[in-house]
Amino acid sequence: MNNIQVFSTRTGRLVVCAVRNFSSSTSRQQEKHYKLLVVGGGTGGCTAASKFASKLGKGKVAILEPSKVHYYQPMWTFVGGGTKTVSNSSRPMGKVLPKKADWIQAGAVAFDPKNSTVTCSNGDVIKYDYMVVSMGLQLDYHKVKGLPEALLSDPAVCSNYSSKYVTKTFPALENITDGKAIFTSPNCPIKCAGAAQKIMYIAEEYFNKNGKRDNIDVIFNTSGQAIFGVPKYAETLNKIIEDRNIQLNCRLSLEEVRSDTREAIFRKLDSETNEKETFNYNFLHVVPPMSAPDVLKASPLADSMGYLDINKYSLQHARYPNVFGIGDCTNAPTSKTGAAIAAQSGVLRRNLTAFMDGKSASQDEYDGYTSCPLVTGYGKCVMAEFDYDGNPLETFPIDQSKERRTMFHMKRDIMPEMYWNLLIKGMWEGPGPYRRLMRLGMGGNKKSEVAEV
Ligand SMILES: Cc1cc2nc3c(=O)[nH]c(=O)nc-3n(C[C@H](O)[C@H](O)[C@H](O)COP(=O)(O)OP(=O)(O)OC[C@H]3O[C@@H](n4cnc5c(N)ncnc54)[C@H](O)[C@@H]3O)c2cc1C
Structure with missing residues (x-):
């Protein structure tokens, strides 16, 4: 397959020529070409790259991933609970990415899906035949006023959602002796929504075992309408919070943290007059607002909310057919988890393979599992x-x-x-x-x- 390309010479003349497309990395400086480019080497990217690198062979698949470390994030619930460490949850990125794929240790800074290219933070431009986008979610701690400062300076403020702050959770559980232990959940799609309350149940049991439960109010302030979105499980959880005397406050969204006075200010989401409620805290576990990575939001690949715009059944992009998505960064309206990625990975394997073979990408459907x-x-x-x-x-x-x-x-x-x-x-x-x-x-x-x- 040949491409027509236009180059500008030093004298400003335009030269038009045909360039041969190679199916693997070419020697042209700073421009590489892969059959499949996977953007992001987290759960979804690593899974997708592994499947296709073994199928397509060496040199055909590249993974664009800036981070040196790969985390198994579900373990952070136990890190917060004091039974695992962050190092238990991590592996060097180079050890988990598939050997047959090329790891480009850089981030995507611009997408040009019309021309099937991605510009990287190291200046390289990667051309692809097919692309899988799996960039996860961005943690927007900065969207809560005073929160970044509180996470740095107040030992009572913690968050299991980041490798940086999860180590604060257990010491904060050890330190609180009385008062209010508050757990939050923001007003936007997040990864593993359940993790906002898992740490609360662990904390409550920890307080009990350590003889301080009677002095501590355990409070869940969630933006949600209910404890959990699926009635079958909500029923059990409602019984648990009642039996364990946990206070549930729905439709409250954390807006500001004042660490100097240990106050957390919540917006009442159902209030027409924008009412707020202030809680004093002695322990505050925050789940930050999350969104698609900025570079994705700014690209033609995004939907109106910034997520990768895919068909929720086939996982193929809604407008650029050689682009597919997997994982948290997509707009598939399911609860964003690693388990969802496992189910998506089979659908992706079948549909992308079919599409590479010139067939329709609707061989299989993801049911939102x-x-x-x-x-x-x-x-x-x-x-x-x-x-x-x-x-x-x-x-x-x-x-x-x-x-x-x-x-x-x-x-x-x-x-x-x-x-x-x-x-x-x-x-x-x-x-x-x-x-x-x-x-x-x-x-x-x-x-x-x-x-x-
Ligand atoms: C506390 C907690 C508990 C959880 N518990 C569970 C659980 O019990 N069960 C479960 O199934 N799931 C759980 N999850 C959710 C699960 O970890 C995520 O859904 C999953 O890791 C998402 O995978 P992903 O590939 O979409 O994103 P990630 O694994 O986050 O990976 C995204 C990757 O993209 C990279 N990236 C970002 N920007 C760029 C860029 N510009 N260019 C290139 N690469 C980029 C990042 O460096 C990262 O490596 C939990 C998550 C947390 C935080």
């Missing part, structure tokens, strides 16, 4: 699994809305192993086929499940 292991203490977990419509899609032939120790071990001990050894190596596409087997063919609704066990 996601899972939220709602840890409710140091040994219990409610394993929520559901689809786009909030219908439970449970893997095991038991009632998963109950708190269970087995599900806790699944979450703490088995899932990290599955992550490092299967998912990011491209070998785990979610539990759909097993769900059908365990439920004797009654628990799945994907086109591909019967064929692909």
